[in-house]
């Protein structure tokens with residue numbers, strides 16, 4: 001299977017569920033961690 005966000009190959013045992021999607025641990029952690037960097041695409045609050 002593959003991560004539904006970054007499409008990298010992951011094993012089922014390694015997949016995490018994020019809002020109903022099977023994602024890799026990296027994406028799962030990133031989605032659950034507070035915004036620490038911008039430009040990744042996750043977040044949304046744009047600052048002018």
Ligand SMILES: [Zn+2]
Pocket residue numbers: 003004005006007008023024025026027028
């Ligand atoms: Zn991923």
